Amino acid sequence: MGEVSADAVTLDLLREARETVMSSPLGVINTPMIPWCQTTLPLSVDCSVHIKLENMQRTGSFKIRGVANQFSRRPRGGHFVTMSAGNYGKSFAYASKHYGSKGKVVMPETAPASRAVLIQSFGVEVERVPTSSMMSAVNRCVQDGNMTFLHSYDDLDLIAGHASLGMEVLEVVPEPDVVVVCCGGGGLLAGVAAAIKLSGCNKTRIYGVEPEGACTMYQSFVEKKPVWMDAKSIASGLAPPSAGKLPFELCQLYVERIVLVSDDEIKAAVSALYRAGLVVEPAGSAAFAALANNKIPDLEGKKVVCILSGGNVGKDELNNFPD
Structure with a gap:
């Protein structure tokens, strides 16, 4: 941002x-x-x-509120990456499917596995990493994968x-x-x-x-x-x-x-x-x-x-x- x-x-x-x-x-x-x-x-x-x-x-x-405003101001069909323990990721995945965007969610290893499965069900990729490594994983996706970072709170x-x-x-x-x-x-x-x-x-x-x-x-x-x-x-x-x-x-x-x-x-x-x-x-x-x-x-x-x-x-x- x-x-x-x-x-x-x-x-x-x-x-x-x-x-x-x-x-x-x-x-x-x-x-x-x-x-x-x-x-x-x-x-x-x-x-x-x-x-x-x-x-x-x-x-x-509540996360869908912010996601609705975010996606309304981004191009359709983009390739986005974010980090989330679950709720933002679920709303992000829901919006990605609706808007025809590609997406990836970097999740902390401590988040319940059921939330990762749910996010993946919307067609969004999930990568689980230690909490301390989440930002590094996002940066790698931006640099190597040509993705746009959508921040989950900032x-x-x-x-x-x-x-x-x-x-x-x-x-x-x-x-x-x-x-x-x-x-x-x-x-x-x-x-x-x-x-x-x-x-x-x-x-x-x-x-x-x-x-x-x-x-x-x-x-x-x-x-x-x-x-x-x-x-x-x-x-x-x-x-x-x-x-x-x-x-x-x-x-x-x-x-x-x-x-x-x-x-x-x-x-x-x-x-x-x-x-x-x-x-x-x-x-x-x-x-x-x-x-x-x-x-x-x-x-x-x-x-x-x-x-x-x-x-x-x-x-x-x-x-x-x-x-």
Whole structure:
């Protein structure tokens, strides 16, 4: 991606991207938002929570939003390569098939094998490598294979597409006090935060949630620059090797704080959501885990939005979680 600064992200740009996303032939949907009180989920704080169900999105996660905007701005029939633990790769493969593009997904070896099989079913090649080698594999494909790199989180078009989720949130809860969003490379968090803040919700506190073993954005906030690390977590979708440069800049502007949850807290969140009838993958459960474990301060009496970002979890994976 060329050098793009946070200044490029304007409300007009995000509104235009939302029109593109919602009219996309990929079939992006405006996902439901439900009040927490209409579920059987426990809540230890007296506040009003709405849950945004991106686990019900086309291809099973929010990633299709950004992909829809990305592919609308790329030539049909291109030859693209990306890196993904699964959800972006699934949306990328779905779009590649629709647009008649060739594609390759570089996946971390830690990602579930079932996700690689699913991506391959769309006719896209998969290469599994250690997490620390993902960027090297992508660079090799670009240099030797004459492929174009589509970034799975550090891309202006992608972030603008993800911002459509933030705009949908405001249609149901116009002035939320707190919004809690999972964070891996930061594309979703940056897009949602930008949409909410640029729409005039200056008092809204936006929190990103990362796994303790994959805290690239948290560490980036500490070091005041995007960092790389050997990220490991049961939430593989939140464990890219680095925080994105543009997401980091946007999060610095619009995000209150990054909070951390443990893998055990994520496992318990997946189980609690499943018992309540919501199938949510580990990465998609991180924001809920932060709320359930009181990681977000000052919620009493507040209007809160929690994003459940994806539901791509197989039966084999669910067997690894407590009842």
